[in-house]
């Protein structure tokens with residue numbers, strides 16, 4: 001009797017997760033239905049953003065683009081660095097350094113996003129503008145379109161850099177575990193042929209762990225896509241068609257940043273609020289797609305790893 | 312079959328490229344080391360700046376008083392924000408811990424079936440979910456339904472964020488309990504649920520605590536979902552159906568104000584928050600290391616929200 | 617470069633202090649040594665697995681290493697191309713001279729010399745994602761062989777030498793992992809042969825093979841002997857007798873007796889060797 005009740009209670013608690021996800025879909029669709037019936041498909045493709053009553057019109061395309069550009073740029077910078085770190089920790093670092101070093105790298109992940117934002121605005125931004133953006137702009141600004149425009153520091157580029165820093169611990173620590181899981185006999189086969197450490201890595205470690213490394217990177221992509229606060233604070237917050245990413249040094253907007261930024265101005269029941277919830281729905285779909293792919297790839301490789309919980 | 316003559320011929324095609332390869336190897340090692348430095352520098356910079364800018368602001372008043380009037384040069388406090396964060400953590404744990412632990416028990420003890428696999432999978436997906444979407448969901452679910460921003464809405468959102476972490480750690484620490492413990496319990500004729508709650512949960516205690524601390528560290532730094540739920544306030548807690556303040560939210564609001572005193576308060580709040588989050592994380596590591604006799608390294612850190 | 621006499625006296629001293637029969641060296645002495653291991657001590661996390669072994673290997677000869685399971689054969693073999701130090705907690709001291717040059721003097725020596733020392737591991741370890749062809753060609757690319765035709769020739773030749781060519785010639789693009797255990801082992805031998813080494817270390821290369829394949833591999837060893845120094849670990853006494861010129865018997869991490877194969881098997885000087893080769897233990 002007691003056993004049955006207990007089992008049912010446990011099953012209910014476990015099913016809660018599923019219920020939440022289903023409810024989330026339902027509520028997001030419900031909350032955004034007004035915008036879909038007004039804008040239809042042009043909510044996805046349009047770029048005007050006008051909240052003035054009577055002339056209301058909403059298109060999410062610039063923010064969808066902004067999300068992919070910032071997340072893509074963050075991946076472009078973050079993935080190679082993460083792979084380097086993972087390689088250092090699994091192949092090169094002396095034993096006594098490995099554990100403390102991985103702790104330090106993972107602490108990067110523990111810093112709350114809003115603190116990244118604060119640090120980004122008041123510290124990092126100046127360095128980026130003066131040491132990276134300005135030189136790039138003065139050298140290539142006239143010839144390369146995505147480096148044009150006077151750098152201000154609060155723009156797509158800075159936001160992407162901070163995003164890259166934020167996804168490095170995720171990607172590097174999972175990749176490190178995946179690389180450690182490569183059997184030593186593989187490395188030995190390459191050493192036997194006279195390979196250097198780097199060649200062993202290319203020849204034995206990477207091919208063996210490729211799908212897991214891709215999964216780790218996609219997990220990083222998922223985080224970059226959903227990241228809100230640091231991006232909101234650093235991306236410069238453009239709206240409407242000017243938010244389309246035209247230059248790295250221009251202000252932009254992502255799906256999550258526009259929701260965070262404009263939420264306070266959207267009153268209950270307004271079309272504006274429905275538009276923001278609609279963007280939330282798009283973000284939901286993108287994020288769930290990315291995460292399902294990443295989980296499938298990573299869990300297959302790391303299933304055997306006991307006690308590893310990724311919070 | 313390769314003859315000796317052929318082998319001699321083949322060997323002529325081998326190049327003495329070893330110096331170049333060793334050089335490449337050294338360059339790669341250098342680059343890889345730089346990657347580590349590149350990742351560690353921001354962490355160092357953040358810690359230094361938060362301490363440098365936030366340290367001078369810290370005082371008893373700062374920790375206990377309400378915020379000053381916007382724009383005044385008088386330094387206000389973050390008392391309500393600290394109180395709100397602690398309340399949010401406590402209330403969310405009230406939901407997140409029991410549901411998460413029960414869910415973990417299900418996955419570990421009854422979960423080797425289709426339902427278990429589905430829950431496990433979506434639990435992992437939810438753990439990686441953009442928290443802003445969870446915030447929006449709580450907004451539609453609670454705020455719109457009850458007509459006001461409230462600490463309850465915030466609790467609802469944060470408990471959803473906690474849940475997957477606790478479920479996962481519970482499942483994994485229960486699975487580490489030796490089968491003999493279960494068998495011994497059943498052999499004595501003790502009921503299954505008693506075995507689970509009395510014997511298994513006790514043996515898995517340190518794993519459970521780790522999970523809870525991970526989850527707490529995670530939600531302590533969450534900002535995005537709070538925008539849609541607790542709204543923020545400059546007053547202390549005044550009821551479950553009322554808005555409250557929270558540290559991360561306060562940091563965000565302060566950072567957007569153009570006054571030096573607000574920014575200084577923002578750094579001070581950041582220092583308080585980072586101390587809470589980091590001490591939780593270092594505490595987790597301490598528990599883990601002691602348990603595993605220093606062999607750790609498998610533990611994880613709570614991602615900042 | 618040869619310090620044969622020095623080595624000899626050292627060795628005899630050591631052997632005598634632990635009161636074992638003196639190591640026999642008659643014909644071994646007379647020709648050139650390709651590979652010389654001096655005072656190799658190897659351990660895992662402080663536990664010694666190979667105790668001060670000194671052994672010399674001649675060119676154009678096959679040396680068999682025999683001994684009961686766990687006596688340190690694999691560990692010793694892995695010291696010969698600095699593979700041992702890659703294991704967890706492994707330490708090694710001593711010298712390994714390849715044509716008189718010490719592999720252990722600088723860190724980079726390992727990389728420089730491993731190319732000349734092919735190794736076949738106890739368990740087959742093909743690169744699972746690479747094709748059969750690429751597995752064999754892997755070492756060639758490292759060593760800067762670019763000529764497609766030459767690579768094709770070497771791959772074909774090496775696969776023929778391990779009698780795998782006929783079985784896989786139509787599936788060269790298939791992944792190495794798609795082969796059976798015995799085929800994988802032969803693929804690994806081919807991979808080691810492809811870099812045209814001068815010394816070949818083989819750790820029980822025939823343990824996963826059927827009798828026919830084993831016979832073919834033994835023929836291959838006899839063929840390669842015309843040029844190589846071959847060191848083979850085996851549990852199969854008949855195999856040792858069939859293929860080897862010299863045999864070393866190891867027991868509890870020590871080299872108990874080392875001499876011409878005929879002598880070791882027909883007229884062992886050490887009691888333990890005698891018991892082992894007669895199959896009384898191990």
Ligand SMILES: Nc1ncnc2c1ncn2[C@@H]1O[C@H](COP(=O)(O)OP(=O)(O)OP(=O)(O)O)[C@@H](O)[C@H]1O
Pocket residue numbers: 660665683684685686687688689690691692703704738
């Ligand atoms: N990776 C390792 N870590 C710790 N100890 C090891 C390791 N590999 C081998 N040993 C130990 O070293 C000793 C020698 O092992 P080795 O593998 O060299 O024996 P072997 O003669 O090759 O045996 P077999 O004939 O079974 O292959 C054994 O006692 C073994 O337990």
Ligand SMILES: [Mg+2]
Pocket residue numbers: 689690691738819
């Ligand atoms: Mg062995």
